[in-house]
Amino acid sequence: MAGAPGMKQASQFYASGILADPANAELRDNFPLLAGSEQLIQLCNIEALEQLRDEPGTVEPDALVGYAFGDMQVTGGLLEAEGGAFRRDGQWYHLRYRCTAGSDLRSVSAFEYQVGALVPRSAWEEHFLNGDDEGFD
Numbered sequence: 001m002a003g004a005p006g007m008k009q010a011s012q013f014y015a016s017g018i019l020a021d022p023a024n025a026e027l028r029d030n031f032p033l034l035a036g037s038e039q040l041i042q043l044c045n046i047e048a049l050e051q052l053r054d055e056p057g058t059v060e061p062d063a064l065v066g067y068a069f070g071d072m073q074v075t076g077g078l079l080e081a082e083g084g085a086f087r088r089d090g091q092w093y094h095l096r097y098r099c100t101a102g103s104d105l106r107s108v109s110a111f112e113y114q115v116g117a118l119v120p121r122s123a124w125e126e127h128f129l130n131g132d133d134e135g136f137d
Contacts, residue, residue: 007098007112014050015043016107036105037074041066044079044099047108052086052095052115063087068119068127069094077101085119085129092119092129 019028031039045064052061063086066072070083077100084095094116100109119129 007096007114010047010051010111010113013047013108013111014054015047016102018046018050019043019106031106039105040074040077040079040099040101041072043101043105043108044081044097044111047099047111048081048084048095048097048113049086051097051111051113052088059089061086061088063130064095065127065129066097068092068129077103077105085127087129087131090131092124093117094119 045066049061049064066081066084068085073080079099082096085092086095097113099111102109
């Protein structure tokens with residue numbers, strides 16, 4: 001994956017470790033029940049949250065919506081989310097990311113992302129963004 005301008009390129013990947021963790025056995029066991037494109041989306045969303053959690057000096061994000069401001073594009077093992085958003089400390093931020101999965105759809109081989117501006121509270125409802133976990137069950 002060629003680095004897009006302004007995007008931070010990840011040098012280590014976390015999703016496979018999350019799936020392998022015995023504490024996540026239910027998630028791992030249910031993964032094969034998802035359609036291939038949904039597996040890719042879930043894998044990449046896990047990776048996106050973990051990459052954001054790894055940023056030093058920031059509050060960990062607790063929610064992510066890859067399609068909040070635009071459709072995600074899935075092509076083979078590549079997911080592109082140009083209009084994503086994530087929630088950190090009760091606020092939503094724009095996010096774009098590109099994720100390439102390994103052939104087994106259980107690992108990530110390339111990931112890059114860019115954190116954008118704060119999403120104004122007035123735009124939350126229109127884009128299905130919540131201030132808490134209501135609606136994320």
